[in-house]
Structure formats: structure tokens, C-alpha cells
Amino acid sequence: MTKTDNKGITVKKAENFSEWYSQVIQKAKLADIRVGVQGFLVHRPWGFRIMRRVYEYLEEEFEKTEHEPMLFPIAVKEESLMKEEEHAGFSPEVFWVTHAGTRKLEERFALRPTGETQIYPVYSKWFRSYNELPFKAYQSRHTVFRNEMTTRPFLRGREFAFFESHNVFSTHKECLAQIDEDMDILNKVVKDKCKIPFFYFQRPQWDKFKGADNTFTPDTLMPDGKRNQLASTHDLGQNFSKAYDIQITDKKEKQQYAWQTCFGPGIWRIMAAIIGIHGDDNGLILPFDMAPKQIVLIPIFFKEKAEQNKVSKLLNKTKNDLTKKGYRVIIDDSENSPGFKFNHWELFGVPLRIEIGPRELKDNKATIVRRTSRDKTVINIKDLDKSIEKEAKKLDEDITKNAEKYFSDNVRDSNDFKDLKKIMNKNRGFVRVPFCSVDFDGEDCADTLKAETNGGNVCGTLFPKAEKVGPKEKCIICGKKAHHKVYVAKSY
Template identity: 45%
Template sequence: MKETFNIDKEKHFSEWYSEIVAKAELADLRYNIKGFVVFMPWSAQIIEILYSLFEKELQSKGHLPSFFPALISEENFKKEAQHVKGFSPDVFWVTKVGETEIEKLALRPTSETAFYQMYNLWIRSYKDLPFKLYQRANIWRYETRATRPFIRSREFYWIETHNAFATKEEAEAQVQEDIKTTDKIMHQKLGIPFLPLKRPEWDKFAGAVYTIGSDSLLPDGRLIQQPSTHFLGQGFSKVFDVKFKDKDGQEKLVWITCYGPAMSRIVASIISMHGDNSGLVLPFIVSPIQIIIVPIYDAKSKKVVLEYAEKIKKDLEPLRVKIDDTEKKPGEKFYFWEMKGVPLRIEIGNMEIKNKQLTLFLRDERKKIKISEKNLSSEIQEQGRKLDERLKEKADKWFEKSIVDAESLEDIEEAIKNKKIARCNFCSTESAGERCSAIIEKELAADVRGSRGDKQEQPKGKCLVCGKKANVVVYVGKSY
């Protein structure tokens, strides 16, 4: 690295994003199929860690892993009318094997229609319920909007859970539990605040009764949807005939929910939320290298310093720690690992060895502190925890200030101009409100993203578009 990374993230976010994706070697966009990218080791390792966070959490909540085929028959795919209508234009179809035409098969854009035909076979009695599976999988959708690495592409890496219940109440409780799972991992652990928003009727998942998306904000004022959870009601269980014999001896349809956290999308928020003008800032919990050790030596001290660095590395394992013993100058190493977002750096030279005191660099504050060699591992874990806490607090403060009340279209316009989210009183998120939403979209290029999905907010007065009685508080913002 001769050059150092230095782009004003706030002023030139889009450029900053593209540059850091390339410089930190997160993804390569030069793969020769449009909308498909290669995830390089630095982001692949982050994605693997995200998978393990989510899988552990889901397992603790009673979901079990499974693997379903990536191909879905056309017959299955067409069973649920709204679903097929919503997804059809985006589906990649397999129509040939070798030179031979076959009955066309959908490359899964999502797996409801793969899972529920099996639920039909597996679920028999109330004793089988709740029935909660998940799979780690990639899915494919032909996005027509501009693709952007991690934010939107035609292939993405997610987990999908599919859950069947005996009652509506249990199913809706699962939806609320999903919001808590998103909060626990994405917000509490990774420091990415979000609004759980119940989507308007015209923007819900194709085939759902309702959808609760998790909207995070990017620094350019655009909202991206993070893990969303869907209450599917009994629509799919009806068409796939997923019934169980209840305690009362009656055959009943199950109630279904599904939930889809996309690892690659979360990486977009990690990059955007925490990064600064010097590059990435990765939370300690998710960084592929948590501590980079930079030994500083001359020809005379090289052996002693490197040996000492090895000892420190051993002390810190199983934390993810690496010694940079390349031929580069210390300053170059500093810049390189700062740009890559490694949260903690330990510098070791003669002075540190003599004083049994290490120099610790905190990536988020770009500040050096001295720490004792004693209890090193627990001290470093504590510093990592504190760093993640600071990232979260900073993000929370910013996010809180980014939500402003709007009482008119002008207020919304002002909010959008200032890269914020507008909260406003609105007539309806049922189909009656679609006209008002269309006006906002047309005049301000902004979207009604929905109302709080985790709690009730009391509307006051009138809809700021049509002036009719407000029935709902909605959040309006620019979508990615």
C-alpha cells in the first residue's frame, strides 16, 4: 500500500462505498455475469461469522437446520397465486440439461413452495407443532434496479426459517420473536439500529398476510431492508394442504411464518454504518482478524520482538489474532489494517517489551492507549466489547436524530433533503392509503415504508396527504 485511504464518507458516500469495497478487497464486481459478484475472503469470513451468530441464535430458539433443493417445480411455484404473481418476473428458469429440453424448473427466489409440500407430508398432529426449520442457502432473483455489492445483487446469501403453528397467536408471537432476533444480533451485537416496520398492504411479501421489515439507514439517507419476517397466515397451508389433527380431534390448517436474514445485506450496513474516512471499522465480534499485532524492530531487535509477538499471539488465542510480519514499514501496516477495519492493533517494540506494557490502538477512536501484559486476553476482550458498545452508541445517537416528525409534504421533502426519515400521520396502510402513498412517491421520490411492527403508535389529526382522519403513524424515506 503506497496510497492511504482517505475519502470524505459523509460528503461522497457513494464513491466512498465503491472505493472501500474495492480497496479492502470485499467483493470483485468484474465477474462476467451482470448482477453477480465474487465475495472475496475478507467479506466471506464476515459472512461466515454472521451465519454462525444467526444459526446459534435460531437453534437456541428451537429452529433446526435442513437443506432443501435449489430447484422448484413450476407446479409448486404456481400454487399460491399472489406468490407467483410477485416473484414470476424475477425467476431464473432452468429449461435444459445438456442439449435436452426439460420441464422448466425455478432456481429458488425463496423457498416457501419447496418447504410446504414437505410440511404436508411431515406434519400430522398437534404434537408435531410448533414445527420450526431453517436452511442456510443462496437464492436468486433477477433484480432490475441497479445492483450494488452487498446492497442488492441477483444472488444472495441468507437464512430462511419456515415455521408452522397450531394457532394464529403462536404464529404471531413467532413474528415478534423474529424481530427480537434481528435486534439481538444486528442491533445489540453489531451496532446497527433499525425500525421494525409493518409494510403497507401494497408492499408486503407476495403471499403474506403481513410483512415486518427491518429498515436500516445508510449515511446517504437511504433505507435498506434488513431481515424481514412474514406472517403467512393459512394461505400457503391451504394450497399445500398442510393440516394437523388438533387436541379436539379436528383436522385444521397450520399457521405459517417465515423469516429471512440475508448475511450479504447485513455486510452492507456494517460497512456503511461504522466505516469512516480512513476505511472500514469492523465490530470486534465480526472482524475476521480481531487483533492485528504489528512488531516494530530493527535488524538487532528483530528476533526478540518477533518472539515476543508470537508469545502475545499465543496468549490471545482463540481470539482471531494475526502478526503482520511482512516486509512493509510499520506505518504502511498501520494504514493497511486501519483501512481493512481491524478493531484493535497491538504495537510491540523494544520499549513495550522492556516495560511489559503494550500499545493498543483503538480503530474506532483512532487513539492509542497503554495496557499491561497481565491478564492480556481478558483485557483485550473487554476492550473489544467496549469498542462494540461505542459503535452501537454512536450509531444509535445518529439514528435517533435521523427520525423527524413531519406534518406536511414540505416537511417530508426537508427531511429527505437532510438524509432523514420522516414520521407522519397517515390515512391508511391498507389499500385505501395507496393513493396517498403514490403521491408521496411521485412528488418526493420517497416511500411510505410502514408503521411500527413491534408496538402501536397513536396517530393524531389528519393524513398529511389527503387530509382525512389519520389512522396510522408511518415512516417515510428514500429507498435503496
């Protein structure tokens, strides 16, 4: 361990979230954006390990639900990309490779902005018969590229971490079951593992993925009250299979277009939520299972060499014992002061700290501190295992409770436009309002809402069970009969 000059976060999260977020990313060594091409980010080891954990959780669920892994190239043919233009409209943001060395390429190619345009032309070669379906497949740990004008680590980048599944079915019914399965995966990974609460919305028709029949998204709230869309899953119907000619012979030996879904958990967006929602004024806070190091052992300063050695020996033994049990443990025996070390490892979000000094050693005691409450508990060293288990569990409960409290505290109801405007300016968060229509005929009201709330979006209705709207409720914008309860929020 090395003596460092890392300084803590200098702003309060509640007072200046934007600056707090930037400082945590830099000071907890999650990412580096100082060097290289603008808008492209270096994932540093501490941040990369957290992100990799998200990938591992997802991969585990995708394997359990019998998706096959695959990997498509980065290069997309102009012809394939343009076929999708009407659907996805990524082309204004697409990067073009035009040269190799000093030579101009005969055929320029695009860097994939997402998978559809390159995967579906290949799918059109892979399947011929209904009995080759369902085909469920995913790509993981790759990146995609869009020329975003403004970039922000883990929220928006010119290159960002991606995960996507592209499934092909014989019937539309299977698409609908897949949407449920995707939701289930998000519950398991994002809610249970990452401890991020969210609403699962069905997007209004005017805000769905172009080319999809329906789009579903889990949206959470960041500490500045803005919505963070964590993923999206799309019922593509037969739209893409028609555009890319994915046909199969059905049971009656008739040719038909396949039915498709695609699903993209936003790896970066989930990272941003973990950083932003769980962290506090001292830095990062991480669920126990997600932390690159779960326990830091810190010797307390003392003068006598013999005692130093005793403490050192005990720390090493403790580290070995805990490592064997599967914990990820680090000893900080650098020359820094204990106080410095406490701050340092809190900044990095290490869940548990165990302090051992000569006084504790004499009594066979140790002090254990969990990152969330930062309360010191003196324990018997022989009870260390049990204490770790208990504190880890409490830490995860603290994290979940805090996240859920912030989330539920920031869901408000309104049926008055003036009131809504006030909330959107002051508190932000989600506001549940009566709304005329989530079909295309509601778009005008949504536009008005957006314009007059300085960017508030209609996120959609809750899925799978949309909330009921009273028989006499009126659309908050046009005053006509309300058919839906929709949620409004400002977005990243």
C-alpha cells in the first residue's frame, strides 16, 4: 500500500450533485476522461470491476433463461444501416471509417450504433424453419458508438458499454412472454443485486423505439430528481423481420415473417445509478457483493515494535482466513494515518472496515464499521465471521432502504397543470398525472407538457399493470377525459 495524496469529495451531494458525481468518478478512480479523444472514456480498474459485476449478473440470468452468447463485428455496411434508417434513425450520429492508413477505402463502413442493423441481415441467413426457433441470443461486454455532442461518464458517451439480446420467435405470444422475462431479469439484477429501485413503464407510442410495436423501460431517479432510463426492451413485432427479410416456414409449411424482441440493459446507466443513488458526501457506497474489495483491515497506529508485529501477524492471518472464505479483503498498512485511511476507503466505497490496534488485541477485540452508518462496533475476534455476515446484511439493507426512501419520497401526484409545473421546477422526481392518451393522439399534450415544464417527459404507464384512472378525471393538459395515469419526469 502506498501513501497517497487523494483528497476527499469537496462538495455535498445534496447541494451540488453534478460536481459531486464528477468528483466521485475521478477520485474513486472509476474512470478517466483527461486523455485521449474527447467523449471517450477509460474504465479504470476500480470502476471496471464494478461494471463487470453488472455484466456477470446479467450473463448469469441470460444463461439461465437459455440465451446463447454471440459476438458481431464493429463494422456495419452502409447498405444495412440505411435499411434501418426509417426505423431507428441513428444515422446522423454514426461514425464512418473512410480510410485505412493513407488509402481511402473502396467501401466506407459505420461503427455499430446498436445491434439491429448488423445482426438482422445475418439472422435472415440463419433460420429457415419454425423448428429452429425460438432463437434467443445476446451480446455482452462490447461497446457501441454514437457521436454525442455532450458527454458525461456513464450517462452519455461517444463509446459506451453495451449489452443486448436479439430474440426470434414464431409467434407474437412468445414476444410478450419475452418482455415479461426481460422484466424479471431486470428485477433480479437491477433491483435485487444493484439495489436500484425503478418503475417499469410502457412508453407512449410517440416515444417508443422507432420500428418497434412497443417499448418498455425501467426508469429510476437520480439524486437531482431526473429520470435515468436503465434499459429498454422492445416488442419489434414483424417490422424488422420484414425490413431484413427474416422468414421461416411455419408448421403448415407456409412462409411467414418471424416475430422479434430486443432488449438492452444500459450497463453505463446502471453504473451511473449505483454511483449516484447509493453514494454519500464521503464518496462511493457499494452493495456488499459488488465491491471490488469488501473488507479493509486497518492496523491502528502504535509505537512498540513488538506490538506492531503482533497486530501485523493477526491482520495477515485474518486476511487469509477471510479470503479462503471467499471475501475480497485488503490490508492497508501504508504510512498514512488511520483517519486518512478511513476517509480513503470510504471514498472508494469499501463496505466494511475492521480496525485492530494493540488495545483491542489484548482483549481479543476488533472494531467493525460499515460504510453506510459509519458506526463503530466493538466485537470479539472469535465472532468475526458472524459479525461480518451481520454487518454485510445490514449494509445491503441500509442501501436498499435509503434508495427506496429517496425514490418513494419523490413520487408525487398532481391533477393540476400549475401545480405540476411547480413540482417540476422545484422537486422534480416523478409526478403521476391523469392523461388523455398514450397513443399517437396524446403527443400534442405531451409536447405542451414538455414545453411548459422546461423538459418534462411523459414516461408512460406502469407495466404490466397500468393504474386505474377515475371515471371523472381529466387530462392534466387538454382537460378531455383522462384514460391513463402517466408519470412525468425530466430526463438525462
